Amino acid sequence: MFMGLSQSPPPARARRRRPAAAPGAVQLALPLEGLGSGEQLGSGEQLDLGDRPPLPAPELPLDALPFRYDRGVHLHEAELWLDPHSRRPVAYVSHGHSDHCLPHGHALATPATAAFYRLRTRRTRVTEVPFYRPHRMKEWSIELFPAGHILGASQALVIGPDGRRLVYTGDFKLRPAPCQEPAEVRECDVLVMECTFGHPQYRFPDLTEVEGQLRHFVDRSFERDVIPVVCGYVLGKGQEALSLLTRAGYQVAVHESIYRVAKVYEAQGVDLGHYELLSAASVPALRGKVVLCPPHLKKTVTAPLGPCRTVMLSGWAIDPRAKYRYGVDEMIGLSDHADFSELLEYVARARPRIVYTVHGDDAFAGYLRRQGVEAHHLLV
Numbered sequence: 252m253f254m255g256l257s258q259s260p261p262p263a264r265a266r267r268r269r270p271a272a273a274p275g276a277v278q279l280a281l282p283l284e285g286l287g288s289g290e291q292l293g294s295g296e297q298l299d300l301g302d303r304p305p306l307p308a309p310e311l312p313l314d315a316l317p318f319r320y321d322r323g324v325h326l327h328e329a330e331l332w333l334d335p336h337s338r339r340p341v342a343y344v345s346h347g348h349s350d351h352c353l354p355h356g357h358a359l360a361t362p363a364t365a366a367f368y369r370l371r372t373r374r375t376r377v378t379e380v381p382f383y384r385p386h387r388m389k390e391w392s393i394e395l396f397p398a399g400h401i402l403g404a405s406q407a408l409v410i411g412p413d414g415r416r417l418v419y420t421g422d423f424k425l426r427p428a429p430c431q432e433p434a435e436v437r438e439c440d441v442l443v444m445e446c447t448f449g450h451p452q453y454r455f456p457d458l459t460e461v462e463g464q465l466r467h468f469v470d471r472s473f474e475r476d477v478i479p480v481v482c483g484y485v486l487g488k489g490q491e492a493l494s495l496l497t498r499a500g501y502q503v504a505v506h507e508s509i510y511r512v513a514k515v516y517e518a519q520g521v522d523l524g525h526y527e528l529l530s531a532a533s534v535p536a537l538r539g540k541v542v543l544c545p546p547h548l549k550k551t552v553t554a555p556l557g558p559c560r561t562v563m564l565s566g567w568a569i570d571p572r573a574k575y576r577y578g579v580d581e582m583i584g585l586s587d588h589a590d591f592s593e594l595l596e597y598v599a600r601a602r603p604r605i606v607y608t609v610h611g612d613d614a615f616a617g618y619l620r621r622q623g624v625e626a627h628h629l630l631v
């Protein structure tokens with residue numbers, strides 16, 4: 252039995268009912284009456300489910316969910332939390348971004364994520380679980396495989412005592428990226444997936460297009476005799492940008508915060524090319540170089556530079572107001588998350604019996620339901 256989920260599929264037209272609230276249990280947004288905002292989505296894209304018949308709609312009383320959800324997935328029989336947003340005794344940490352790296356009692360993570368986790372939390376109680384090496388916990392097995400999000404980011408395949416498979420994606424993207432392991436998709440029964448960009452308007456350019464846009468921005472800045480300043484987050488986007496820039500042959504001066512994480516990437520075997528540390532002493536010699544810094548330090552970094560031009564790397568670039576929100580001259584749509592097409596592709600390839608979405612809103616779960624996939628959105 253897999254966390255109480257009925258072993259035999261319920262009847263196709265099972266009666267749905269809203270579960271009664273259980274004290275201290277889950278914060279669930281089970282849209283059991285109507286399809287919610289997802290119903291308004293318009294996209295000509297169809298989910299190719301092959302020759303599989305329409306999925307049954309299982310009855311989902313609260314006590315029959317395959318896990319509890321309370322700011323993180325709780326596999327209570329395994330005494331394990333997946334990516335909890337609160338401190339927990341034992342937690343799997345999917346990747347090194349700060350909202351996932353809380354100082355838990357004991358953490359499970361890939362070696363690269365463990366390095367970021369120790370850096371952020373100063374905690375040393377971490378079990379390193381390399382990709383593809385199943386780890387046993389009681390009657391349970393957890394295997395980590397690449398998520399394509401940032402270096403070391405993993406998804407978790409959890410197999411219960413009855414052999415039923417749950418995949419938790421964490422943050423992921425399927426598009427190739429310059430300096431991390433490419434994502435994989437595993438078939439599963441229960442899929443818990445991140446869907447930050449779960450609306451059809453979110454279609455991100457491929458890597459070649461992003462490289463072209465970045466080169467265009469830098470070259471045009473040089474033509475105008477201003478310093479190009481590229482803004483990307485400290486972990487992940489910063490190193491992707493650095494890799495793209497050095498590969499294109501530019502000299503890059505990197506803010507210390509991104510520089511320090513770049514050294515972790517290199518210690519894990521990633522080649523980021525040649526670059527230098529941005530310092531007060533290096534400012535007079537920045538002409539002809541690209542400056543790379545995190546967005547929250549943009550003002551401090553650009554103040555002593557003189558004439559410069561700024562670009563922010565983000566999936567939100569598709570929003571025409573985004574550049575005003577970030578206070579930059581330009582936006583380029585480089586994201587470390589899956590776009591709408593990738594989310595659909597993931598579900599089609601994983602072939603889950605039921606999907607739970609986290610992050611974003613209910614729209615993507617609603618879209619899946621219209622395609623005949625049983626799907627529900629979980630509130631963080």
Ligand SMILES: [Zn+2]
Binds near residue numbers: 346348400422
């Ligand atoms: Zn992340």
